[in-house]
Amino acid sequence: MPDGARRGLFHADEISPTDLAKQIATLDQQNRLPGIPRLRAWTIAVLGLKPGDRVLDIGSGTGELARLLAETVGAGGEVVGVDPNPGMRAEAARRAPRARFVDGNAYGLPFPDASLDAVTCERVFQHLDHPEKVTAEIARVLRPGGRVVVTDTDWATAIIHPGEPEIVRVMTESMRGGVVNPQAARRLPGQLSGAGLTVDDIGSQALVQSPEAATGPLVRMLGRMAVDRGVIGAEDCERFLIDLAAGAENGDFHMSVTMFAVLAHR
Incomplete structure (x- = not known):
């Protein structure tokens, strides 16, 4: 990918303290949408945790999924979250005290071979340059019969309405470029x-934004990122924001993207 196209890409270990607070707020806003709790409930159900x-x-981000996992496996079980950002790990430890959070990244998981009963990974693969290396790591750390659910977004499914067609097209392309x-x-x-795992099931949910999102921080961030990357001018961005706000006020707003969760076992 050209350097210019990579401007503004998300890297968890490079979040500044100021941006960390914004990232946590964005994650919390997304977690309140029905699609994510539904996929997490599906994840826990199909993993068959004991x-x-x-x-x-x-x-592990803010630790919300780890908290649910820890409640499921109980005091005799163990849930470990891996995240490269120390601020995010601190927030996760506060929210999920029954789980443990360690420094690390998906390319080199700090666990022995065949040592885990289950693995979850939510909204990480979209940020990976080499996802096949991570699936190999997942296969390595799972015990025989161990299960994994990987959940992520397909940004080609993004829908934004209303707006001028060309501006909307550019904005949805900008979302994919982020x-x-x-x-x-x-x-x-x-x-x-390809990592030697057997796929057992696939779930999906549309992540549908509420009308309040039309004037909220997520949409403003998307507009700012598009302007910063030079894919849209400030005037067109302002028109985009105005059109979305008007649509929300008139009951004519839709913004969504579809997430998929894949269950597999070793």
Whole structure:
């Protein structure tokens, strides 16, 4: 990918303290949308976790999924979250005290071979340059019969309405350009299979934004990123924001993207 196209890409270990607070707020806003809790409930159900299981959450973020996993495996189990950002790990430890959070990244998981009963990984693969290396790591740390659910977004499914067609087209393309691996979700079954895992099921949910998002920080951030990357001018960006706000006020607003979750076992 050309350097210019990579400007503004997300890297968890490079978040400044100021941006960390914004990132946490954005994650919290997304977590309140129905699609993510539904996929997390599906994840826990299909993993078939038992008391005493040892579970890894890759890219644990604010610890919300790890908290649910820890509640499921109980006091005799263990949930470990891996995240490269110390501020995010501190926030996760505050929210999920029954889980443990360690420094690390998906390319080199700090666990022995065949040591885990289950692995989860949510909204990480879209940020990976080499996702096949991570599926190989997941396969390595899972015990025989161990299970994994990888959840991610396919940004080609993004819908924005209303707006001038050309501006909307540019903005949806800009959303895809904001991550290294924008079509991560559709490739998950093949990548997990390529690592020697057996794919068992696939779930999906549309992540539908509320009308309040039309004037909220997420939309403003998307506009700012598009202007910063030079894919849209400030005037067109302002028109985009005005059109979305008007649509929300009139009950004519839709903004969504589809997430997919893939269950596999070793």
